[in-house]
Amino acid sequence: MIHRYVIYGLYAAMTAVLVAVGLFSGRFMLYMTMKVMILAIFAMGYNLLLGRTGLLSFGHAAFYAAGAYGLGLVSLHLSPHPLLGIFAGLAVAFIMALVIGFFCVRHTEIYFAMLTLAFGMMVFSLVWNLRSITGGDDGLVAIMRAPLDLGVLSIPLRKANHYYFFVLFFFFLSIFLIHRIRQSSFGLILAGIHENDRRIEFAGLSLRNYRLAAFVISGVFAGLAGTLGTLLESNTAPFSAHWSFSAQPVLVSLIGGIHTFAGPMVGSLIFIVLREIIERFTHNWMLWFGIILLVIIMGFRGGVVGALSGLARRKKTDSTGT
Amino acid sequence: MNRPLLEIQRLNKSFGRVVAAHDIDLVFQPGVLTSIIGPNGAGKSTLINLLSGSIHPDSGRIFFQGREITKLPIYRRVRMGLCRSFQVVNVFPELTVFDNIQIPLLALRKRAHRMFRPVAAERDVHHEVMEILDRVGLHAEAWTTASALSHGDKRLLEVGIALAAGPKLLFLDEPTAGMNPVERSKILENIRGLSKQGQTTFVIVEHDMDIVFSLSERVIVLHHGAVIGDGTTDEVRNNPRVREVYLGEEVPS
Numbered sequence: 001m002i003h004r005y006v007i008y009g010l011y012a013a014m015t016a017v018l019v020a021v022g023l024f025s026g027r028f029m030l031y032m033t034m035k036v037m038i039l040a041i042f043a044m045g046y047n048l049l050l051g052r053t054g055l056l057s058f059g060h061a062a063f064y065a066a067g068a069y070g071l072g073l074v075s076l077h078l079s080p081h082p083l084l085g086i087f088a089g090l091a092v093a094f095i096m097a098l099v100i101g102f103f104c105v106r107h108t109e110i111y112f113a114m115l116t117l118a119f120g121m122m123v124f125s126l127v128w129n130l131r132s133i134t135g136g137d138d139g140l141v142a143i144m145r146a147p148l149d150l151g152v153l154s155i156p157l158r159k160a161n162h163y164y165f166f167v168l169f170f171f172f173l174s175i176f177l178i179h180r181i182r183q184s185s186f187g188l189i190l191a192g193i194h195e196n197d198r199r200i201e202f203a204g205l206s207l208r209n210y211r212l213a214a215f216v217i218s219g220v221f222a223g224l225a226g227t228l229g230t231l232l233e234s235n236t237a238p239f240s241a242h243w244s245f246s247a248q249p250v251l252v253s254l255i256g257g258i259h260t261f262a263g264p265m266v267g268s269l270i271f272i273v274l275r276e277i278i279e280r281f282t283h284n285w286m287l288w289f290g291i292i293l294l295v296i297i298m299g300f301r302g303g304v305v306g307a308l309s310g311l312a313r314r315k316k317t318d319s320t321g322t
Numbered sequence: 323m324n325r326p327l328l329e330i331q332r333l334n335k336s337f338g339r340v341v342a343a344h345d346i347d348l349v350f351q352p353g354v355l356t357s358i359i360g361p362n363g364a365g366k367s368t369l370i371n372l373l374s375g376s377i378h379p380d381s382g383r384i385f386f387q388g389r390e391i392t393k394l395p396i397y398r399r400v401r402m403g404l405c406r407s408f409q410v411v412n413v414f415p416e417l418t419v420f421d422n423i424q425i426p427l428l429a430l431r432k433r434a435h436r437m438f439r440p441v442a443a444e445r446d447v448h449h450e451v452m453e454i455l456d457r458v459g460l461h462a463e464a465w466t467t468a469s470a471l472s473h474g475d476k477r478l479l480e481v482g483i484a485l486a487a488g489p490k491l492l493f494l495d496e497p498t499a500g501m502n503p504v505e506r507s508k509i510l511e512n513i514r515g516l517s518k519q520g521q522t523t524f525v526i527v528e529h530d531m532d533i534v535f536s537l538s539e540r541v542i543v544l545h546h547g548a549v550i551g552d553g554t555t556d557e558v559r560n561n562p563r564v565r566e567v568y569l570g571e572e573v574p575s
Contacts, residue, residue, distance in 0.1 A: 177438075185428045185444060186437040192425045195414035202374070202412075203426035204400035204487050205434055213435075 043264035045221020046249035059116030062123035065241030067226025072140035080146035093223020101215035257303020333382035360544035403490030474505035
């Protein structure tokens, strides 16, 4: 293990940088940083499923979209209160993950992956075709960022530098919750599932139920990312439900390292920044992006974070003379 | 309180044309250390798999403490107190020995679903983990990663995980396979001691005749999926059918 204080130091530095960005940056920097944080929430939740239980889902875009459209519909038809919208988005994502997960966790490996993909395609075609509800290929547009009304005080969110701190709050909340879950009894059981899923049953635990729980939790975090992303863009994009979007948390987790806690966060940063840079230079950004991702994924065993912490560990044992 | 722990009624299972269990009727009483023996392919593993829930019988019924469990999934049987260990080491390789034992204990104490309380705070569970590590003799290895253990220690851990699930009836599938003589006598001493304490009833599947006849109060002999001998060690030794098909080669007289 890297020294505990080094990790605390890194998190303190991250907090300082994120707050500084919120206070002093221009609109573009704020927007990009929010994109990174939202993708990180998506990927951290996703990695609770992939990294801990080893289940590879290609359907999590559906839960992202569930959050997005849940918030969008409530915001347009009921009340633009951001917390109400987020709550609605999470509820829709939760129910959808519960139903889809119920069918998917009965299977593993390729069958599980293909089932999630199939459900993801169904959700996309619903979003695409139910024009009267979802707006079809236009998505839901003109979603307001209403002030955050907490009764005693009302915080405006319309400006980017205000909304930034709203996203930052949920980013930290997600880190806290996911860290808590990983350290809990439940987290240990998930680690056990990853190690030896057959034995889990012989420990007196229902493999299916624990897989489903991990699936639903990751789905709810995907929903949270969807609500925050929708408020950021002020509209919902139908392609956020498309299965190709499901690849993002997979790639991000792989880049950062699926067996590390910070991996998805670092992966999100690399993903967003790289893509932004490459898009400026070439129309074939997907080609170059793919090549660079290939190098990162094949070059860093266990992802960037996994490889770096492995390196630090080796240095430490070298210096102690073993 | 003379209710049988486990009762099997006319259990049948075949794989294609191979009959692995043929009309097996057995009753296991609490506290009786029992061994199941038989030549290779006699259906010993199939019987354990049927009883623990890994495979389902073609016909027949299984009762545990009077409740029918024929169709229950594995984890429900484990929760009722019917556990097994494995012949091939089947642990959580990249977790510590401590966590290996902790997983079934968290399940037993109904803590496994807690999501927001750090597992490090479950101190009463930690005590029990250490007790079990003491019992199987792995106390010193608590913080070792399971995959780094010696083969004998892995087998001990295997038994430890099974014990941690709080079994009333525990099937040990060749618990001494691949052990050196020192480890072997250690684990047998353990089994004898634990059996005397009376919380757990042991049923052992073994190849080694010395172990079987020194340890068990009751011996069941399987052959081609059927029970051909059942009784005390002496009764089984003197059973002509058993001598014919199995012991005949080993104990000529």
